[in-house]
Amino acid sequence: xxxxxxxxxxxxxxxxxxxxxxxxxxxxxxxxxxxxxxxxxxxxxxxxxxxxxxxxxxxxxxxxxxxxxxxxxxxxxxxxxxxxxxxxxxxxxxxxxxxxxxxxxxxxxxxxxxxxxxxxxxxxxxxxxxxxxxxxxxxxxxxxxxxxxxxxxxxxxxxxxxxxxxxxxxxxxxxxxxxxxxxxxxxxxxxxxxxxxxxxxxxxxxxxxxxxxxxxxxxxxxxxxxxxxxxxxxxxxxxxxxxxxxxxxxxxxxxxxxxxxxxxxxxxxxxxxxxxxxxxxxxxxxxxxx
Amino acid sequence: xxxxxxxxxxxxxxxxxxxxxxxxxxxxxxxxxxxxxxxxxxxxxxxxxxxxxxxxxxxxxxxxxxxxxxxxxxxxxxxxxxxxxxxxxxxxxxxxxxxxxxxxxxxxxxxxxxxxxxxxxxxxxxxxxxxxxxxxxxxxxxxxxxxxxxxxxxxxxxxxxxxxxxxxxxxxxxxxxxxxxxxxxxxxxxxxxxxxxxxxxxxxxxxxxxxxxxxxxxxxxxxxxxxxxxxxxxxxxxxxxxxxxxxxxxxxxxxxxxxxxxxxxxxxxxxxxxxxxxxxxxxxxxxxxxxxxxxxxxxxxxxxxxxxxxxxxxxxxxxxxxxxxxxxxxxxxxxxxxxxxxxxxxxxxxxxxxxxxxxxxxxxxxxxxxxxxxxxxxxxxxxxxxxxxxxxxxxxxxxxxxxxxx
Numbered sequence: 001x002x003x004x005x006x007x008x009x010x011x012x013x014x015x016x017x018x019x020x021x022x023x024x025x026x027x028x029x030x031x032x033x034x035x036x037x038x039x040x041x042x043x044x045x046x047x048x049x050x051x052x053x054x055x056x057x058x059x060x061x062x063x064x065x066x067x068x069x070x071x072x073x074x075x076x077x078x079x080x081x082x083x084x085x086x087x088x089x090x091x092x093x094x095x096x097x098x099x100x101x102x103x104x105x106x107x108x109x110x111x112x113x114x115x116x117x118x119x120x121x122x123x124x125x126x127x128x129x130x131x132x133x134x135x136x137x138x139x140x141x142x143x144x145x146x147x148x149x150x151x152x153x154x155x156x157x158x159x160x161x162x163x164x165x166x167x168x169x170x171x172x173x174x175x176x177x178x179x180x181x182x183x184x185x186x187x188x189x190x191x192x193x194x195x196x197x198x199x200x201x202x203x204x205x206x207x208x209x210x211x212x213x214x215x216x217x218x219x220x221x222x223x224x225x226x227x228x229x230x231x232x233x234x235x236x237x238x239x240x241x242x243x244x245x246x247x248x249x250x251x252x253x254x255x256x257x258x259x260x261x262x263x264x265x266x267x268x269x270x271x272x273x274x275x276x277x278x279x280x281x282x283x284x285x286x287x288x289x290x
Numbered sequence: 291x292x293x294x295x296x297x298x299x300x301x302x303x304x305x306x307x308x309x310x311x312x313x314x315x316x317x318x319x320x321x322x323x324x325x326x327x328x329x330x331x332x333x334x335x336x337x338x339x340x341x342x343x344x345x346x347x348x349x350x351x352x353x354x355x356x357x358x359x360x361x362x363x364x365x366x367x368x369x370x371x372x373x374x375x376x377x378x379x380x381x382x383x384x385x386x387x388x389x390x391x392x393x394x395x396x397x398x399x400x401x402x403x404x405x406x407x408x409x410x411x412x413x414x415x416x417x418x419x420x421x422x423x424x425x426x427x428x429x430x431x432x433x434x435x436x437x438x439x440x441x442x443x444x445x446x447x448x449x450x451x452x453x454x455x456x457x458x459x460x461x462x463x464x465x466x467x468x469x470x471x472x473x474x475x476x477x478x479x480x481x482x483x484x485x486x487x488x489x490x491x492x493x494x495x496x497x498x499x500x501x502x503x504x505x506x507x508x509x510x511x512x513x514x515x516x517x518x519x520x521x522x523x524x525x526x527x528x529x530x531x532x533x534x535x536x537x538x539x540x541x542x543x544x545x546x547x548x549x550x551x552x553x554x555x556x557x558x559x560x561x562x563x564x565x566x567x568x569x570x571x572x573x574x575x576x577x578x579x580x581x582x583x584x585x586x587x588x589x590x591x592x593x594x595x596x597x598x599x600x601x602x603x604x605x606x607x608x609x610x611x612x613x614x615x616x617x618x619x620x621x622x623x624x625x626x627x628x629x630x631x632x633x634x635x636x637x638x639x640x641x642x643x644x645x646x647x648x649x650x651x652x653x654x655x656x657x658x659x660x661x662x663x664x665x666x667x668x669x670x671x672x673x674x675x676x677x678x679x680x681x682x683x684x685x686x687x688x689x690x691x692x693x694x695x696x
Contacts, residue, residue, distance in 0.1 A: 005513050008542070012509035019506075117339035118604045119530040119562045130541035137542050212506040213530055213562060217337060220504065256510035260472055260500045 001256070004135045009252050015142035017248020019208060022149045023225035024232070024240035025156070026200035032160075032235050033169040033193030036085060036096050040104035041201055042219025047107055048073045048202025049214040053120055062125050069206055070199045077198025081191050089190070104219065111216045122209035141211045148207055149241065152200065156237055169193055173235075227271050233281030242283060318632045319418075320395025326362060326624065326631065328353075328369045329388030332400035332424075333376035337504050337528060340558065341424055341609045345400025346371050348606070348613030349423075351597050352621070352648075362624045363631070370394060374401050376473075378408025385409045389416055396421065396636065398620060400613050403427035403446075403475035413438065419636050423616040424609060427474060431662050432694075437633065439640055439662045441619055441655060442575055442612035443552070446475075448691050450482025451490070452573060452668055457483075457522055457549055458491050460670070460683050461571065467497045467520030467546075469511055469527075469535060476526035479551050483524055490687070496520050501531065508535040509542065516544045526551040533562035540566050547571065555671050555678055557581050558604035568676070573668035576615075578651050579678050580606045586650040590614075615652035619664065622646055666692070 027041045038044075051072050055065045084103055088095055126144050130137040160166040171179040172189045180186050205218065212218075228247045232239025247267055255263040274282065320327035330349055332342030353367045361367060370392050372384035381401055388394045397413065397420040399406060406425035413420045414435045421439045422430045426446040430438050457463050466487060470480030480498065487493040497518035499511035512535070515523060523539070523546055525532055532554050539548075548570045550559070555572040557580060563570075578587040594606050623643055627635040643664075645654040655664035666689070670681040 005517070008513060009510060012507060016507045112335070112339075114600075115602050116343055116605070117335075117337065118558065118602050119533065120603075121533075121562060121564070130543075139538075139541050212534060215337075215530060217504065252507065252510060256513065260502050260505070260511075264502055 008136050009256050010249060011136055011138055013249030013252035014146065014245055015139065015248070016252060017245035018142065018146045018149050019221065020224045020228040020247050021241045021244025022145065022152070022204040022207065023201070023221050024229040024244045025149070025152065025237060026197050026204055027222070027225055027229050028235055028237060028240045029197040029200060030193050032173050034085070034089070034190050035173060036100070038197065039097055039101040039222070040080070040107060041197065042222030042225070043104040043107035044073065044077065044198045044201035045205040045208070045221065046111060046216060046218040047076065047205070049122070049205030049209045049218060050111055050115065051202060052122055052206040052209060053214055056122060066206065069202050073202030074195040074199040077194040077196070078191050080198070081194035085194065086187065086190060108216050108219065115216065117215055119213040119215045121213045122206065124210040127210045139211065145207045145211070148203070152203070153237055153241055165189070165192055224267065227267050230281055231271060231274055233283040236281070236283045239281055239283030243281070318395060319393050321365070321631050324365055326365045326367050327392065327394040328367055328396055328398050329372070329385070329392055329394030330369050330398040330400060331372040331374050331381060331384040331388065331405070333402060333405060334373045336376045337530070338376040338402050338404070340529070340604070340607065341402055341553070342373070342400055344605065344607050344609035345423060345613040347598060348610035349398060349400065349617045351594060352614045352617035354597070356618070356621050362621055363629050367621065369398070374405040376402055376404050378405060381405035382408040382412055385412060389418055396620065398423070398617065400424055400609070403478060404473050406430060407474055410438070417633060419633055421616065421620050423613050425475070426478060428478070434660065434662070436637060439657060439664065441616035441664045444666050444668065445663055445691060446478040446482045448666060448689060449479055449552070450486040451687070451689055451691065452685055453479070453483045453524065453549070454486035454490055455685055455687050456670055456683065457524065458487070458493065461522055461547065461549070463521040464493060465496045465519065465521045466493065467499070467515040467518055467523045468495045469499045469501065469508070469515060469523060469525045471503055471527040471531065472500050473503050476551065479526040480524070501527065503528070505531060506534060508538050512539050512542050512544055516542065520546055522547050522549055524549045525554070529554050529556065529559040529562055532559055536563050536566050536570070552668070555579070556608045558607055560673065560676060560678070561604055567673045570673045571681070572671055574608070574671050574678070575668065576608055576611050576651065577653055577669055580608065580611060584650070590651050611651055615648050618648035619643065619646060619655045
């Protein structure tokens with residue numbers, strides 16, 4: 001393997017990993033706020049992409065389409081929290097997992113009714129020919145994904161540390177009862193978390209659409225995103241980013257060195273290996289010893 | 291000893307029973323006085339849904355027309371469709387349901403090779419006729435089985451022959467790279483091309499790279515191919531994967547011509563790939579693609595649009611046309627089988643079909659008692675100015691496959 005190939009693979013791995021990272025980020029938000037693992041998050045990414053597709057088909061300029069997509073997605077997240085999650089928030093965790101899983105199936109089936117399994121690519125103003133960086137080539141869309149993920153992470157860190165709503169989300173995540181007793185409107189926090197998560201999912205969808213296309217199966221990325229989030233430390237924003245990038249690079253090198261068959265096995269093998277050594281993930285907080 | 295009267299009664303009863311039409315055997319499953327039950331299956335969910343949905347809709351459109359014209363010998367066709375999700379296990383479950391629970395007379399298969407391979411042994415055992423419209427899996431027609439027929443697509447070794455001859459003699463390439471999916475159909479096509487490059491031309495691919503269905507990044511494979519410096523890259527997979535792989539190849543500076551499998555020779559691939567598809571070659575399974583301006587195809591397209599006004603872009607695709615055409619083939623055979631429609635009479639009728647097609651939108655089908663591959667013709671095409679256009683090229687080499695049927 002030459003240095004050029006190794007470097008190109010690293011760049012490709014980081015590009016693919018950034019996709020996993022941004023989806024992992026959207027998965028971490030509702031968990032951080034409401035301790036609910038949202039198995040419909042992949043479909044919220046898909047939904048965001050289709051919302052962008054529809055708005056684009058109506059001729060909306062890109063600069064208008066993006067915020068409109070995020071707002072509609074946020075409203076969808078709010079609706080999901082109010083109608084599906086809140087009524088069963090006190091139920092056993094397995095019930096919540098199944099409910100979100102079923103919700104994901106419903107969203108996917110509804111999308112299929114009109115668009116079936118056709119693939120669409122969303123035009124984007126930054127999409128264009130590959131940029132040459134020395135001997136390496138990089139798709140500008142991937143640079144946008146990487147940059148967006150970085151900016152988003154920084155904004156989210158500031159949000160959770162400096163804003164009233166962000167701090168309230170952390171408090172609710174830690175102990176909803178105590179938070180309620182302190183005067184925090186827990187239901188408002190839940191709703192905000194799900195709206196935020198859906199908007200981030202939609203952002204992921206419309207960033208992915210020019211690169212890998214839109215179809216109802218786009219949401220399968222959630223599996224890799226979940227692995228990335230667990231590797232990094234579930235609930236940790238930095239961990240989600242690190243886990244996603246690590247997964248992307250490992251997957252790409254595995255594919256290059258050992259072929260497509262092992263490429264599907266390695267991520268799960270790594271997940272198990274890490275969890276055996278650090279059950280809380282690479283960046284997760286060490287659980288207190290009793 | 292029977293009395294004379296009782297003896298007479300017994301003999302008379304026997305004569306009456308023997309004379310009654312159809313009395314010598316039980317009624318055929320799925321056939322009544324006024325209907326014929328057809329069981330169809332294919333993927334309508336998952337990454338291969340673009341073939342199953344089109345197959346279902348194309349077949350349904352044909353059935354609607356046939357029934358409107360009076361049906362087959364006074365019997366209406368009723369189709370029950372099952373989703374196989376492109377999985378061998380689910381396809382087998384679908385077929386078992388159709389045969390054992392729904393009691394269909396004949397199976398109309400619009401599944402891909404991946405689903406089809408799960409059903410072959412069971413269908414052979416049951417003896418029910420299965421007419422396969424799309425799947426190129428060799429097991430459908432080799433080893434030979436009396437009750438299995440292949441319609442629109444030809445057997446995958448024949449693909450290998452034509453692809454090898456076109457790439458080497460037509461595209462003048464000796465260094466060939468192959469990028470193929472790991473599931474049944476693309477793997478078979480890649481293997482068939484590799485075999486025939488070796489057996490006919492003494493050429494081994496300079497690189498064979500594989501990917502998983504649904505993969506979104508092909509950088510490792512493309513870099514490997516780039517290192518091998520092929521003159522042509524043969525791609526076998528689904529249109530969505532082809533579009534991404536082609537784009538990434540051009541991004542990474544791999545600018546060699548691409549040759550693609552038959553599922554890519556369709557408008558859907560062009561819509562997904564955009565300008566990077568220019569110059570791509572492949573073989574079409576039908577003489578006229580759905581977006582052709584030929585009057586016959588335009589007329590068919592108009593009928594299809596009337597039946598399915600709200601379907602999204604990329605439809606109808608080649609599988610709509612194939613399934614429509616093949617349902618007419620099956621119906622024609624059932625018509626020739628006559629009123630006494632049985633599995634045996636249907637097989638006999640199919641084996642006596644010669645050059646039948648519903649119209650210019652289809653390739654003719656011919657079956658014999660020893661050859662159940664109905665279509666041996668593929669049309670070479672190339673993308674020029676954003677459209678698939680026919681390439682004036684014909685195969686000159688005799689087929690090894692056909693020798694075994696003589």
